[in-house]
Structure formats: C-alpha cells, structure tokens
Amino acid sequence: MANEVNDVAERTRIKVERYESGVIPYKKMGYWDANYSVKDSDVLCLFRITPQQGVDPVEAAAAVAGESSTATWTVVWTDLLTACDIYRAKAYFVEQVPNNPNEYFAFIAYECDLFEEGSIANLTASIIGNVFGFKAVKCLRLEDMRIPYAYLKTFIGPATGVIVERERLDVFGRPLLGATVKPKLGLSGKNYGRVVYEGLRGGLDFLKDDENINSQPFMRWRERFLYVIEGINKAVAKTGAIKGSYLNVTAATMEDMYERAEFARELGSVIIMIDLVIGYTAIQSMAHWARKNDMILHLHRAGHSTYTRQKNHGINFRVICKWMRMAGVDHIHAGTVVGKLEGDPKTVRGFYDTLLLPSLKQNRSLGIFFDMDWASLRKCLPVASGGIHCGQMHQLIDLLGEDVVLQFGGGTIGHPDGIQAGATANRVALEAMLLARNEGHNYLENGPEILKEAAKNCKPLRVALDLWKSITFEYASTDTLDFEATPVTSKS
Numbered sequence: 001m002a003n004e005v006n007d008v009a010e011r012t013r014i015k016v017e018r019y020e021s022g023v024i025p026y027k028k029m030g031y032w033d034a035n036y037s038v039k040d041s042d043v044l045c046l047f048r049i050t051p052q053q054g055v056d057p058v059e060a061a062a063a064v065a066g067e068s069s070t071a072t073w074t075v076v077w078t079d080l081l082t083a084c085d086i087y088r089a090k091a092y093f094v095e096q097v098p099n100n101p102n103e104y105f106a107f108i109a110y111e112c113d114l115f116e117e118g119s120i121a122n123l124t125a126s127i128i129g130n131v132f133g134f135k136a137v138k139c140l141r142l143e144d145m146r147i148p149y150a151y152l153k154t155f156i157g158p159a160t161g162v163i164v165e166r167e168r169l170d171v172f173g174r175p176l177l178g179a180t181v182k183p184k185l186g187l188s189g190k191n192y193g194r195v196v197y198e199g200l201r202g203g204l205d206f207l208k209d210d211e212n213i214n215s216q217p218f219m220r221w222r223e224r225f226l227y228v229i230e231g232i233n234k235a236v237a238k239t240g241a242i243k244g245s246y247l248n249v250t251a252a253t254m255e256d257m258y259e260r261a262e263f264a265r266e267l268g269s270v271i272i273m274i275d276l277v278i279g280y281t282a283i284q285s286m287a288h289w290a291r292k293n294d295m296i297l298h299l300h301r302a303g304h305s306t307y308t309r310q311k312n313h314g315i316n317f318r319v320i321c322k323w324m325r326m327a328g329v330d331h332i333h334a335g336t337v338v339g340k341l342e343g344d345p346k347t348v349r350g351f352y353d354t355l356l357l358p359s360l361k362q363n364r365s366l367g368i369f370f371d372m373d374w375a376s377l378r379k380c381l382p383v384a385s386g387g388i389h390c391g392q393m394h395q396l397i398d399l400l401g402e403d404v405v406l407q408f409g410g411g412t413i414g415h416p417d418g419i420q421a422g423a424t425a426n427r428v429a430l431e432a433m434l435l436a437r438n439e440g441h442n443y444l445e446n447g448p449e450i451l452k453e454a455a456k457n458c459k460p461l462r463v464a465l466d467l468w469k470s471i472t473f474e475y476a477s478t479d480t481l482d483f484e485a486t487p488v489t490s491k492s
Contacts, residue, residue: 025059025062026059026062026063026065026066027058027059027062029062029066029088030085030088031062031063031065031066031069031088031089031090031091032058032059032061032062032065032090032091032092033090033091033092034092034093035092036090036092036109038092038109039109040148040149040150041111041112041148041150041151042109042110042111042112042146042148043109043110043111043112043114043115043123043127043145043146043147043148043151044107044108044109044110044145044146044370045107045108045110045127045142045144045145046105046106046107046108046142046143046144046145046369046370047061047064047105047106047108047140047141047142047143048097048103048104048105048106048139048140048141048143048311048312049061049064049103049104049105049106049137049139049140050102050103050104050137050138050139050140050312050313051104051136051137051138052135052136052137052138055136055137057094057096057104057106058091058094059136060104060106060136060137061091061094061104061106061108062091063131063134063136063137064091064106064108064131064134064137064140065088065089065090065091065106065108066088066089067130067131067134068089068108068110068126068127068128068129068130068131069087069088069089069110069114069126070087070088070089086111086113087111087113087114089108089109089110089111089114090108090109091106091107091108092107092108092109093106093107094106094107097482098482099482100482103139103312105143110126110127112148112150112151114126115151117151117154118154118155118156118284119284120280120281120283120284120323120326120327121279121280121281121284123323124280124323127142127145128142128315132313132314139312139313140313141310141311141312141313141314141315141316142314142315142316142319143316143318143319143367143369144316144318144319144367144368144369144370145319145322145370146370146371146372147322147326147372149373149375152326152373152374152375152377153375155326155327155328155377156287156288156291156328157325157326157328157376157377157378158287158297158325158328158329158330158377158378158379158380159287159290159291159295159296159297159328159330159378160296160330160378161330161378161379161380161381162356162378162379162381162403163378163379164378165296165330165381168242168270168296169205169242169244169270170241170242171205171242173402173434174402174430174431174434175396175397175400175401175402175403175404175405175406175430176205176206176381176404176405176406177203177204177205177206177405177406177407177408177423177426177427177430178204178205178206178207178208178383178385178405178406178407178408179199179204179206179207179208179407179408179409179411179412179413179422179423179426180207180208180209180210180385180407180409181195181196181207181208181209181210181213181409181413182195182409182410182413182414184210184212184213185210185212185213185216185218186218187218187219188218188219189219189220189223189224189226189227190227192219192224192227192228193224193226193227193228193230193231194227194231195207195231195413195419196227196228196231196232196235196245197230197231197232197234197235198418198419198420198423199412199413199419199420199422199423200231200232200235200236200239200243200245200423201234201235201238201239201420201423202412202419202420202421202422202423202424202427203423203424203426203427203428204243204412204423204426204427205241205242205243205244205405206243206244206245206246206271206405206407207228207231207244207245207246208245208246208248208273208298208407209224209245209246209247209248209273210248210300210409211248211250211275211300211302212302213248214248214250214251215251221249221251221260222263224247225247225260225263225264225267225269226267228245228247229267229268229269231245232244232245232269233268242270244269244270244271244296245269245271246271246272246273246298247260247264247269247271247272247273248272248273248274248275248300249261249264249272249273249274249286250273250274250275250277250278254282254285257274257278257282257286258289260272261286261289261290261293261295264295265293265295269295270295270296271295271296271297271298272286272290272295272296272297272298273297273298273299273300274286274297274298274299274300274329275299275300275302275303276299276300276301276302276303276304276320277302277303280323280327283299283324283327283329284327284328287327287328287329288328290328290330291328296330296331297328297329297330297331298329298330298331298332298383299324299329299331299332299333300333301317301320301332301333301334304317304320308320311480316367317334317335317351318347318350318351318354318367318368321334321351321354321355321380322354324380325354325355325374325377325380326377329380330380330381331380331381331382331383331405332355332380332381332382332383333382333383333384333385334348334351334352334355334382334383334384335348335351335382335384335386336348336384336385336386336387336388336396336400337395337399337400344480344481345399346365346366346367346481347366347367347480347481348399348400349366349399350363350366350367350368350481351382352382352400352401352404353366353368354368355379355380355381355382356379356380356381356382356403357374357379358373358374358376358379359371359372359373359374360372360374364481364482365481366481367481379403381403381404381405382400382403382404382405383404383405383407384396384400384404384405384406384407385406385407385408385409387410387411388406388407388408388411389408389410389411389464389468390408390411390425390426390429390430390451390461390464390465390468391429391448391451391464391465391468391469393426393429393430393432393433393447393451394433394443394444394446394447394448394450394451395444395447397430397433397434397437397443398443398444402434406426406430408422408426411426411464411468412425412426414467415460415463415464415467416463416467417459417460417463421459421460421463421464422460422464424458424460424461425458425460425461425463425464425465426464428454428458428460428461429451429454429461429464432450432451432453432454433447433450433451436450451465452465
C-alpha cells in the first residue's frame with residue numbers, strides 16, 4: 001500500500017513539473033529516458049547530432065525526439081487529452097562520435113502507433129519532417145533505423161526480388177549485365193533502339209534509360225518505347241535469351257506514369273523504371289502497379305546525393321535502401337566502389353547487405369547499428385554503375401558478389417569497335433572471372449592476368465583492356481564509417 005502511495009505521489013510530482021506553464025527543457029518534458037526499455041515494436045532511429053554551441057547533447061537529443069513526435073516549443077494543455085506518455089518519442093542513449101568531439105550519436109525510440117501502416121510518406125513526415133531545420137542543432141543526419149517486424153508486415157516489399165527475377169530471365173550463378181544508353185540525351189528514337197539492339201546482341205541482359213530521359217522534343221516517350229521493344233525482340237530472336245530494357249516511365253503526373261507503364265506492358269516489356277525524385281507516395285503507387293501487372297520495377301536513385309552525401313547532415317543512403325525495400329522496388333542503384341561515383345567499400349557493402357539479407361546484425365564496421373529482421377520481405381537487387389569497365393571485373397565480383405546488376409555505360413558504348421563489341425568484352429570478362437572463382441583460383445589477386453588470358457581468344461576484350469587499362473577514379477570518400485565504440489555520455 002505504501003508503495004502505491006509513493007508511486008502516485010511520484011507521478012503527481014512529475015505531472016506537476018511537466019505541466020508547469022511556459023517553456024521547459026525537452027529533457028524535463030519527458031523526451032529523455034536513460035532507463036528506457038526498448039520494445040520489440042518500437043521504431044528505432046539513430047541520429048548524428050551536431051548541437052549548437054552551448055547546447056547539451058542530451059537536451060539536443062531530447063529536442064529531436066520531441067519535435068519528431070509530439071512536442072512543441074512550450075507546454076500545451078491538450079497533452080492532457082491524449083495518452084501522451086505513450087506517444088512521446090524517447091531519446092534513451094547518447095554517445096560521442098569516434099574522433100569527433102562535436103558530434104553525437106543519439107538513439108531514439110518511437111511508439112509504432114505513431115505511424116500510419118504501409119506509408120513511407122507518413123513515416124518520413126514524422127522522422128525527418130521538421131527537425132532538420134531545428135535551431136538547437138547545427139547539423140543533423142539520420143544514420144540508421146530499425147523497423148520493427150510488425151510495421152514491416154504492413155508493407156508489400158519487392159514483388160519479384162532476386163530469385164523470381166532470375167527464374168524469369170533464366171540467369172543463375174552470375175551478376176546480371178547491363179548498360180545505360182549513351183549519350184543519355186539527344187538520340188533519335190531509331191538510333192536509341194539501335195543502341196539497345198547492339199548491346200543486347202553482344203551479350204548484355206539489359207539496356208536502360210538514364211534518369212533524365214523522359215519525353216523530350218528530340219524523342220517522345222512513345223517513339224522510344226516502340227524502337228526499344230523492336231531492338232529487344234530482334235536481340236531475343238538472334239540470341240535465344242530473355243532480354244529487356246528499363247523503360248523510364250517517370251513523368252509529371254501519376255496519370256502520365258500509369259499511361260506509360262501500361263503501354264510498356266502492352267508492348268511486352270518485362271521491366272519499367274522510375275526515378276527517386278518522383279517521391280515516396282508515387283514510388284509506392286508504382287510498386288503496387290508493378291506487382292499487379294507482373295513487371296519488374298527498377299528505381300534510379302536520382303537526386304539522392306543532395307541529401308545523402310554529406311557525413312554530418314541529411315540522411316544516410318542505407319536508410320533510403322530500407323525505405324525502398326519496404327516500398328516494393330525490385331532494383332535500386334546502390335553504388336559501386338571502383339568507379340566515378342561516391343562509395344566507401346565498407347559503406348557500400350552495408351548498403352548491399354541491407355538490400356539482400358533476410359535479417360541484419362549490428363555491425364558498425366559496415367555502418368549497421370541495429371539488429372533487424374526483414375519479416376520475409378523479398379530481396380531488392382542492387383545495381384552498380386558509374387565509371388566501371390571490364391578491367392575491374394575481379395574487383396567488382398569480390399566486393400559486390402553475384403546478386404547485383406553490373407551496368408557498364410561508357411564501358412560498353414565507348415568501345416572502339418562499337419557497342420556490340422563492348423558488350424561482348426564485358427560478358428567474356430565476367431564469365432572468365434566466374435570460371436576462375438568456381439575453379440578455386442585467387443581471382444582477386446590474379447584478376448588482371450586472368451583477363452589477359454581470356455583476351456587472347458577475344459579481340460573485343462583485348463581492345464577494351466588496352467584502351468581502359470587500369471583506369472579508375474581515386475578520390476577520397478566523403479562518407480566513411482565510424483568504427484570505434486566510445487564511452488557513454490548519456491547517463492546524466
């Protein structure tokens with residue numbers, strides 16, 4: 001009985017303090033709890049916080065928790081009309097970022113009922129909707145999330161995934177090979193279709209539109225689709241293999257996108273493409289359409305670097321990977337490590353694991369901060385592109401594995417003997433490297449020699465290796481990982 005009286009007295013004291021008129025610290029308002037016991041149903045977020053000078057990191061973490069859930073800048077009496085204790089997000093742990101005394105990792109838990117089922121738009125409107133402009137923090141980055149099993153079950157996930165796609169294409173045991181049509185803008189429809197045919201005839205599985213080819217005056221979308229399908233059909237007839245080309249249906253309105261997607265389906269295309277910039281609701285809408293219409297959905301991550309590249313502000317791309325796997329895309333550009341685009345090897349490996357594994361285990365050396373079960377959502381196939389060529393094949397296979405689409409744009413179409421020769425060079429390089437791997441050779445260390453040996457019987461490969469040699473793009477990555485665990489600073 002005495003304990004019950006004490007508990008009531010304590011709750012009364014907290015409530016009196018919590019609802020004292022005016023402005024009180026977020027920590028005092030209940031958005032910080034160092035003793036919080038994380039529930040299996042909680043959505044967990046890891047933020048990288050750079051507080052303004054003089055702002056306590058714990059208070060900054062509490063402010064982020066508050067402003068991304070139920071709080072505002074002053075006490076409001078309407079909190080008393082809700083189960084506010086349940087709906088307040090809880091910052092529960094803060095630690096200093098290794099080797100950076102001005103940045104802190106803040107772990108925040110959100111009650112699952114704060115979010116609408118099956119809606120990326122609602123999830124993100126809460127988590128990142130307002131706090132990134134909050135004055136108490138100088139910079140803020142969403143590094144990682146744990147999406148609980150129960151919430152994942154409200155999303156459709158990829159319709160095909162890796163296994164079903166391989167069955168449809170009858171391609172097993174190797175990466176898929178692709179290329180982006182170059183130049184990405186300016187070709188006529190007829191010449192565009194010719195590029196598609198030549199690449200597929202030379203041994204590629206896919207050609208693709210690039211992110212910014214939609215329906216421009218030099219080539220309207222309907223014209224492009226017709227010539228592309230003609231090229232695909234001719235290549236299929238010549239090779240006897242299943243082929244495709246990603247037809248970009250990105251447009252100004254959902255009605256336009258549905259029209260283009262329907263036309264692609266009627267023509268017999270196996271895959272369509274969208275851009276990340278269309279927005280989360282549009283992406284989910286197209287994922288539902290693709291599932292209903294038995295189409296593979298390819299997502300180009302156009303625009304992501306505007307908010308994912310900087311290490312101290314924005315969103316880590318691994319979070320985008322999680323959202324897109326939930327949304328239901330079958331492919332997503334997930335980076336490479338030896339081409340012209342940004343990519344720290346361990347960081348990229350973390351992206352690929354996020355897209356491909358049935359469950360994740362905490363591994364800070366790969367940038368993964370939470371254990372997470374994917375609740376049987378299918379795998380999302382990563383796509384590697386951007387400045388890669390056949391001379392890097394041993395590195396690509398070692399770093400990225402076989403569940404990947406390797407897309408050589410300039411590394412196909414830039415071949416001196418033409419597009420078909422460029423495609424053949426890539427296909428022969430890939431198969432030579434896989435044969436060496438399957439026979440137990442050290443293909444990574446001996447990769448250049450393996451390629452030279454294969455090139456003796458393949459002129460296109462020999463010419464490609466002579467042209468590009470060991471060209472690479474050696475720039476320091478801007479988004480590297482923080483490996484070390486640091487002392488806890490949260491028990492205050």
